[in-house]
Structure formats: C-alpha cells, structure tokens
Amino acid sequence: MKKWYLTAAILMMVSTTISISCKKNKNSPSDNGMDRKPMLENYANNYIVPAYADMVQQLSILKTSVEAFAANPDATTQGAAQTAWRSAYITWQKVDLLEFGPAFDKSLRTYMNIYPVTVSKVEGNISSGSYDLETFGSKDAQGFPALDYLLNGTVLDKYTTDPQAANRKQYLVAVASKMLQKVTEVRDEWDSYKNTFISSTATDAGSSLSQMANNYVLYYERYFRGGKIGLPVGAMSGVAKVDLTEAYYTQDLTKELAITALNSVINFYSGKSYDGTSTGECMKSYLAAIGTKDDNGTLMADLITQEMNEALSGIQNLNGTLQDNIQNNRTAVLNTYEQIQEVVPLLKVDMVSAFSISITYTDNDGD
Amino acid sequence: MNKTLTNILSTQHFGKPVYSASLAVFRMVFGLMLLFSTIRFWAKGWIEELYINPKFFFSYYGFEWVKPLGDYTYILFIICGLSALLFALGLFYRIASVVLFLSFTYIELMDKTNYLNHYYFVTLVLFLMIWLPANANLSLDNLRKPNLSKRFVPLWTVGSIRLMMGTVYVFAGLAKLNSDWLVEAMPLRLWLPANNDMPVIGPLFNHTWVAYFFSWFGAAYDLTIAFFLLNKKTRPYAYATVVIFHLMTALLFPIGVFPYVMMVSALVFFDTKDVDKVLQKIKTVFRALPVNTVYNHYTFAPVQQRVVSTLFVVFFVIQFAMPWRYLLNKEELFWTEEGFRFSWRVMLVEKMGYAQFVVKDGVTGERIAVNNNEFLTRNQERMMAIQPDFILQYAHHLRDYYQQQGMEQPQVYATVYVAMNGRRSRLYADTTVDLAKQTDTWKHKNWILAFNDNIYGL
Known part of the structure; x- marks a missing residue:
C-alpha cells in the first residue's frame, strides 16, 4: 500500500517538473492555444481600443455637423448631418457588442441606442426645455434613435419657422454632445482598464473572459436577435410591430445596421482586428484549442462560424427594406430569425460550457 | 434480530470501548466548522441573495411546505449558528444537536437550487450526532453535570461517523467509474484548462494527459481513501493525501467550505487512543479544560441501545440503497438526473x-x-x-x-x-x-428527449 502512495507521489513530482520545464521553454508554444492572455491582448489592442477611437471620431464629426445644422438649418446642413449620423450609426454596430468593462459601468448603450424612441418624451423635453440626459429615464429620448427622429423624421420647418425651433436645435445638439461625451469617457477609461483587462486571465465570474463572453452572448441574444429582428417581426408574440425596428425613420438603413452588427459579431468571435486586416487569438481559437466537437466530429468552434454565416446570408437575402419584409414577407423574416436563434444555444450553452465560465452573476458555491 | 444485535454490540465487537476523545474532538471541529460556515454565508450576503430576494423557490418533493421565512430567515440562521456554537462547546448538547439538525436541514430544504452534496452530508452527520454521546468529553456539559463525563464510549459511535465518511467517499468513487470520466477525461478536460493561469502548476492543465491523471487519481482516491485511513500503517500518508487532495480541489473549484469539512471530518479516523493522549497533554497545560482523566465508560441503557442501533441500521441501509435508485430508470442518469441527488455524485458532470x-x-x-x-x-x-x-x-x-x-x-x-x-x-x-x-412523480418523465449517446459504466 505504501508503494501505491509512493507511485502517486512520484507522478505528482514528475508532473510538477514537467510544468516547470514547460514554463522555461517560453519559445515553444507549449500552451497549445489555451492561454487566455494572448486572446485578451488581441481583443484589447486590435479591436476594442481602435473601435472606441473610431467611435469617438465618428461622433465628433456628427456633433460638428449637427452644430452646423443648428447654427444654419437648411437642406444642405441637414443632409450633411444625416450623412454623419448614418455613418456613425453604422460604426456603432461594431461597438455595441463591447458592453463590458468601462462601457458596462457607464451603461453606455442606454445613452446610445435604446429604441424605439419615445417621441412624446422627446417633444416634451423640447417644449419644456428642461431635461436631464444623464438619467436612466431619458434612455428612450436620446442616442441614435432620437437623432433619427430629429434629423430624418422631422421636417425642416420645425428648425426654422416653428416657435420651438430654438429649443429643438438646442436639444439636438445636447443629444449629440451627450453621445460624444459618454463614448469619450469610455475610451479614456480603456486606457487604464486595458492592463486590468489583459491581466485578468482567470475564468471566475469577475474575470475578463467571463465578462466579455457573457456580455457578448447577451448582446447576441437580446440586442441583436431580439431587438433587431425578433421583437419587430413578433417571433415570440406572433404580432409584427414595424415601429419597433431600428432606424425607423430611415428604413433603407435598418437592414444594413443588422448586417453590420452580425458581421461584427462574427469578426469579433473570429479574432479579426477592428480594421479587418489581421486575425489573432480569439474566442474561436480558444474554443478550437479546447477542442469540443459535435457528433460528426466538426469542431464546435467552426460550427458556430458556419451557423452565424448562415444567419448572415439569411438577412442578406431579404430583398428590400427590413420593414417591408416584416410586413409583406414575414415568413422569410421568421425563417431568418430561426437561423439567428440556432446560434443562441451554441454560444450560450456550448461555448460557455466549454469555457468553464457560467452565465450566472450569482457567485455561489457549486459541487 | 434482537439477539444478533445484542451480540454484535457486545463489548467484544462494535461495543468495544474506545476513547471518547475522538468523538468529542469531532463534535467540536464539526460544530466550529458549521458556525464558521453560517457566518460566512451571512457575510457573503447569501441569505438575502438566495433566500430573501428570489420571488420563487424550488421545493423538494414532499417538502413543499418548507419556505424561506422572509426577514425571519436571518433568525433561522442565528438559531443555526448559535446551536452550532453550543454543539461545538458541548453545552446543552442534546438540545443543541437537535436544534442544529433541524435548523440546518430546514435551511437546506428551502430551495433545492442550493443543493450541495456536502450540505446533505452535514445533515446526515448531524442526524447521527443527535443520538451519540459526543458530549461525554471536552464539553461544558461535563462541568454542568460531571457524571456525564466519560472516558470511553462504544466503538460503534465513532464507527458510525467513520462509516458515513466512508460511504461518501466510496460512492463518490463508484460514480466516477464511467466512460466519460475514465475514457474521455470529462469534465476535467474542460475544467482544468480554465485554471491554466494558476502559478507554477497552471500550464500543466493545458495537457490532456493531466486531465486523465486527475480523473484516474480522483477515482482511485475516492474508492480507497477510507480504507487507507482505517489502516493504522497507511493512516498518516492517507491523511496527508486527504489534505493535499482537498486543498487542490479548493484551489481549482468553487466548492466553498466542502474541502475543509472533509479535511477536519477525516480526523475521526485517527486512533482514539492517540486523540485521548493529545487531550491529556493539553490538559496538563490548560488545567481547567473539561477533559476526562478517569477510567469510566459510557453505557447505553438496553432499550436506548436497541432503538439507536436499529435506527442506525435502517439509516445506513437507506444510505447504501439511495445511490442505486437510478437503476430503476432505463434512461441515462447524467442526462435525466432522475436519481442523481443524494448519491455523492460530486463534481461529476x-x-x-x-x-x-x-x-x-x-x-x-x-x-x-x-x-x-x-x-x-x-x-x-x-x-x-x-x-x-x-x-x-x-x-x-x-x-x-x-x-x-x-x-x-x-x-x-x-x-x-x-x-x-x-x-x-x-x-x-x-x-x-x-x-x-404534466405532474412530477418518481417515474421517468416521458417528455425528456432521448440522450442519443451512451455513457458506459455505473
């Protein structure tokens, strides 16, 4: 019996020796893709930081053009503001999925893209001239959806001859400024948070991977699947509601926003840099290193890309605006929704389970 | 039946006198552990989070009437903590052990979401402890009623705690004898890489063979450790292994106080004579300590002995049967989880x-x-x-x-x-x-879809 313990002890020692020698051999890739630090570095340096930088730039342009429009409201300045809004809104689709860390702390999304906009609230704010965009209650009266209404859903007269034109212009600028302010804050926080993010390599609830993956999955499920397609088409309720669509006042843009969002989801998962020129360690490569497979022997890592791409072509294959399809081609949209939905368990169950993180925020014991 | 029992429990067999020190020390550390666990639970804000904030609670079959008590739930935890303290001190032991058992079990029954095998283990041990003379030594009751103090207790008292521990380990080991655990090294293959950022040993977890090693070692450990602890020669090594093994699991997995519960509980395997010696030594320094120094025996009254021993036999028969109840269903146990709980299937899937x-x-x-x-x-x-x-x-x-x-x-x-x-x-x-x-019964639920795969083994 003593021998048995001796054997165990020797095995333990052997394993420790190997681990130490593995550590010394830094040149050889002994981590076989399972180290989380390179993944976090790639995300922080090559996607997240450039993404916020771009967003800040886009919103600066938007703010300038909105101010120019407010100073001199005519068709030209309005058109310029609309163009800037459009471009920034598309960029936002690449940033929205990053609601963890500083963005999570600041609830960035509530200042940027809660839709549908509550028009009565916007109009109320304009006529009273007193509002606080900082408060949670203002979330559906600001951001891109409010600008959509103010720039694309409001006639020019309201900015010129209307008795409340001054108030309206002021509100318009205030909304654009708030957006820039919030994204700038998040960008600045990432400067110092970046190191924290990269060095938090564990897998517990507070770790970078857990927070990133949790909010990524949450984004996909609630804000992409639900917000952009599910709620407007009435996938669950059975009742289509076109007025719930994103960019409701600019219907030629809605589908493009959804496509950009899903593309970003795919790119982020696959470790593409923000500018798309390079690829690095990512959730996909980490999942591939863990090596879970489906019954046919396909890596789950690849299967997820496959299913996401199918969902993407589903949206791309819808001809005309999303609103038009929801009203006149609802079955096709529902089929697309099903394709999008098929990815949810793959992310929320398969990926998260293989990562040994959990979708819970309750930090309790397990056994 | 009665005659055989009397014979088995005679002083030659299970009734052989052993030092009461073991049982007393076990009582003390186990009680302190529960007191600590209760305080920890409170300090982490879990009472509010798990028993006050939720709007709905999942009940155990037949215990639907057990619900959290709103803000009074705190009082329940105070009762549990205080009785754990009295239990540890051995003060009003009989009442304290009953109250501790009831309050702890009530807490566990409030929401099966929070089921943990080690809480169930605690409940079972507390049930056994109610009937045992664990205040016969090293207890404040001895100061209160000196004639309660006894140097010796029958072997089966300590033995039943050892048997309980052994049951946990052996069944936990048997549960690991399946193809997922041994052939695929699952789930450790997923869980270990999640800890690969640990200093020194972390990089090791990136290797599949390590997952295999841990799986096989874990199964062998669970199956054999109780026997190595029982054997006088191997005991010191075995106990060292217990400490290392459970420290390792504490490092790797979020399993709270469980590793420590097992580490201190395993002390009950030590020779009662050695434990007594230690207590005698401490007594020479701390003279006021209620440690028994005379030679006297605790004896159960014949009726009492018959009742308690019958109760324990029934108890252990149930314990040995529970983990096998899954065999009544044809479906894959890990998939349906019908018969999964109360069976020492710990960190298994x-x-x-x-x-x-x-x-x-x-x-x-x-x-x-x-x-x-x-x-x-x-x-x-x-x-x-x-x-x-x-x-x-x-x-x-x-x-x-x-x-x-x-x-x-x-x-x-x-x-x-x-x-x-x-x-x-x-x-x-x-x-x-x-x-x-659909209604919840103990039969297989037909609406559960087939697993469409096979896991071989127990």
Whole structure:
C-alpha cells in the first residue's frame, strides 16, 4: 500500500517538473492555444481600443455637423448631418457588442441606442426645455434613435419657422454632445482598464473572459436577435410591430445596421482586428484549442462560424427594406430569425460550457 | 434480530470501548466548522441573495411546505449558528444537536437550487450526532453535570461517523467509474484548462494527459481513501493525501467550505487512543479544560441501545440503497438526473442549459415569451435549465401565475437545450408537450428527449 502512495507521489513530482520545464521553454508554444492572455491582448489592442477611437471620431464629426445644422438649418446642413449620423450609426454596430468593462459601468448603450424612441418624451423635453440626459429615464429620448427622429423624421420647418425651433436645435445638439461625451469617457477609461483587462486571465465570474463572453452572448441574444429582428417581426408574440425596428425613420438603413452588427459579431468571435486586416487569438481559437466537437466530429468552434454565416446570408437575402419584409414577407423574416436563434444555444450553452465560465452573476458555491 | 444485535454490540465487537476523545474532538471541529460556515454565508450576503430576494423557490418533493421565512430567515440562521456554537462547546448538547439538525436541514430544504452534496452530508452527520454521546468529553456539559463525563464510549459511535465518511467517499468513487470520466477525461478536460493561469502548476492543465491523471487519481482516491485511513500503517500518508487532495480541489473549484469539512471530518479516523493522549497533554497545560482523566465508560441503557442501533441500521441501509435508485430508470442518469441527488455524485458532470418558455393562452391562442429573470435569479435559472424536476416546477409556477393574471387555460411550452460533458447541445424537452399538464412523480418523465449517446459504466 505504501508503494501505491509512493507511485502517486512520484507522478505528482514528475508532473510538477514537467510544468516547470514547460514554463522555461517560453519559445515553444507549449500552451497549445489555451492561454487566455494572448486572446485578451488581441481583443484589447486590435479591436476594442481602435473601435472606441473610431467611435469617438465618428461622433465628433456628427456633433460638428449637427452644430452646423443648428447654427444654419437648411437642406444642405441637414443632409450633411444625416450623412454623419448614418455613418456613425453604422460604426456603432461594431461597438455595441463591447458592453463590458468601462462601457458596462457607464451603461453606455442606454445613452446610445435604446429604441424605439419615445417621441412624446422627446417633444416634451423640447417644449419644456428642461431635461436631464444623464438619467436612466431619458434612455428612450436620446442616442441614435432620437437623432433619427430629429434629423430624418422631422421636417425642416420645425428648425426654422416653428416657435420651438430654438429649443429643438438646442436639444439636438445636447443629444449629440451627450453621445460624444459618454463614448469619450469610455475610451479614456480603456486606457487604464486595458492592463486590468489583459491581466485578468482567470475564468471566475469577475474575470475578463467571463465578462466579455457573457456580455457578448447577451448582446447576441437580446440586442441583436431580439431587438433587431425578433421583437419587430413578433417571433415570440406572433404580432409584427414595424415601429419597433431600428432606424425607423430611415428604413433603407435598418437592414444594413443588422448586417453590420452580425458581421461584427462574427469578426469579433473570429479574432479579426477592428480594421479587418489581421486575425489573432480569439474566442474561436480558444474554443478550437479546447477542442469540443459535435457528433460528426466538426469542431464546435467552426460550427458556430458556419451557423452565424448562415444567419448572415439569411438577412442578406431579404430583398428590400427590413420593414417591408416584416410586413409583406414575414415568413422569410421568421425563417431568418430561426437561423439567428440556432446560434443562441451554441454560444450560450456550448461555448460557455466549454469555457468553464457560467452565465450566472450569482457567485455561489457549486459541487 | 434482537439477539444478533445484542451480540454484535457486545463489548467484544462494535461495543468495544474506545476513547471518547475522538468523538468529542469531532463534535467540536464539526460544530466550529458549521458556525464558521453560517457566518460566512451571512457575510457573503447569501441569505438575502438566495433566500430573501428570489420571488420563487424550488421545493423538494414532499417538502413543499418548507419556505424561506422572509426577514425571519436571518433568525433561522442565528438559531443555526448559535446551536452550532453550543454543539461545538458541548453545552446543552442534546438540545443543541437537535436544534442544529433541524435548523440546518430546514435551511437546506428551502430551495433545492442550493443543493450541495456536502450540505446533505452535514445533515446526515448531524442526524447521527443527535443520538451519540459526543458530549461525554471536552464539553461544558461535563462541568454542568460531571457524571456525564466519560472516558470511553462504544466503538460503534465513532464507527458510525467513520462509516458515513466512508460511504461518501466510496460512492463518490463508484460514480466516477464511467466512460466519460475514465475514457474521455470529462469534465476535467474542460475544467482544468480554465485554471491554466494558476502559478507554477497552471500550464500543466493545458495537457490532456493531466486531465486523465486527475480523473484516474480522483477515482482511485475516492474508492480507497477510507480504507487507507482505517489502516493504522497507511493512516498518516492517507491523511496527508486527504489534505493535499482537498486543498487542490479548493484551489481549482468553487466548492466553498466542502474541502475543509472533509479535511477536519477525516480526523475521526485517527486512533482514539492517540486523540485521548493529545487531550491529556493539553490538559496538563490548560488545567481547567473539561477533559476526562478517569477510567469510566459510557453505557447505553438496553432499550436506548436497541432503538439507536436499529435506527442506525435502517439509516445506513437507506444510505447504501439511495445511490442505486437510478437503476430503476432505463434512461441515462447524467442526462435525466432522475436519481442523481443524494448519491455523492460530486463534481461529476459539466452541464449547461438554456430554457426558453412560452405561455400560450388556451382560449385565445395568444403567446407570451417568458423572461426567466422576472421569476428566477440567474442561479435558479441556471439550475432549472438542466434539471427536469426544476423545469416542471417552474412550468407549474408559470401556469399558476398566468392563471392569476386572468388567463383561463394557460399552456406552458419549453424549448430547452442542454450540453453535457463537451457534447454538442441538444434539445432536452419535447417542445410540443404542455408542461402545465404534466405532474412530477418518481417515474421517468416521458417528455425528456432521448440522450442519443451512451455513457458506459455505473
């Protein structure tokens, strides 16, 4: 019996020796893709930081053009503001999925893209001239959806001859400024948070991977699947509601926003840099290193890309605006929704389970 | 039966006198552990989070009447903590042990979301302790009533605690004898890389062979450790292994106080004579300590002995049978979890699920997609999505809720996906079955979809 313990002890020692020698051999890739630090570095340096930088730039342009429009409201300045809004809104689709860390702390999304906009609230704010965009209650009266209404859903007269034109212009600028302010804050926080993010390599609830993956999955499920397609088409309720669509006042843009969002989801998962020129360690490569497979022997890592791409072509294959399809081609949209939905368990169950993180925020014991 | 029992319990066999020091020390450390555990639970804010904030609680079959008590739940924990302290001190031991057993068990029964094998272990040990003379030594009761103090107790008293520990280990080991654990090294293959950022040993976890080593070592450890602890020669090594093994699990997995419970509980395996020696030595320094120094024996009254021993025999027969009850169902145990709990299946399966419920108005046909977070905490949702009895209880809750809201015939449908031990997630429940009409029984639930794979072994 003593021998048995001796054997165990020797095995333990052997394993420790190997681990130490593995550590010394830094040149050889002994981590076989399972180290989380390179993944976090790639995300922080090559996607997240450039993404916020771009967003800040886009919103600066938007703010300038909105101010120019407010100073001199005519068709030209309005058109310029609309163009800037459009471009920034598309960029936002690449940033929205990053609601963890500083963005999570600041609830960035509530200042940027809660839709549908509550028009009565916007109009109320304009006529009273007193509002606080900082408060949670203002979330559906600001951001891109409010600008959509103010720039694309409001006639020019309201900015010129209307008795409340001054108030309206002021509100318009205030909304654009708030957006820039919030994204700038998040960008600045990432400067110092970046190191924290990269060095938090564990897998517990507070770790970078857990927070990133949790909010990524949450984004996909609630804000992409639900917000952009599910709620407007009435996938669950059975009742289509076109007025719930994103960019409701600019219907030629809605589908493009959804496509950009899903593309970003795919790119982020696959470790593409923000500018798309390079690829690095990512959730996909980490999942591939863990090596879970489906019954046919396909890596789950690849299967997820496959299913996401199918969902993407589903949206791309819808001809005309999303609103038009929801009203006149609802079955096709529902089929697309099903394709999008098929990815949810793959992310929320398969990926998260293989990562040994959990979708819970309750930090309790397990056994 | 009575005659055999009397014979077995005679002073030659299970009734052989052993030093009461072991049982007393066990009582003390176990009580202190529970006191610490109660304080820790409170300090972490878990009383509020797990028993006050949730709007709904998952009950155990037959214990639907056990519910959290709102703000009075704190008083329940105070009672539990205080009785644990009295239990440790050996003051008013009999009452304290009964109150501790009842309050601890009540807490565990309030919501099965929080079921943990080691809480169940504590409940069982506390039940045994009620009947044992664990205050015969090293207890304040000895100061109160000096004639309670006894140097010797029958072997079976300490023996039953050892048997309980052994049961836990052996069954935990048997549960590991399956193809997922031994052949695939699942789930350790997933769990170990998650710790690869640990200093020194971390990089080791990137290697598959390490997962195999841990799996096989873990199974061998569980199956044999109790026997090595019983054997005088191997005991010191075995206890060292217990400490290292459980420290390792404490490092790797979020299993709270369990490793420490097992580490201190395993002390009960030490030779009672040695424990007594230690106490005698301490006594020479701390003279006031109520340590018995005379030679006297604790004896059960014949009737008492017969009642307690019969009770214990029944208790252990049930314990040995419980882990096998899953054999009554043909389906894969890990998949259906029918007969999974109360069987020492500890850290055995990686399972994650996702459950989307839809409530359909049977009259108008209107459908409502349920946001689980309106009814359940994240933790409850997580546990619900992988266990059929939870799914059913929740479905019934939804049915009752929407009925109260004025829906006449609510039907409840669920789309549940479950991934297990690295397999691709698959549909878990029949999406066409109205769960509102299904009842929870001990029989197999036919609406659970087939696993479509095989796990061999126990």
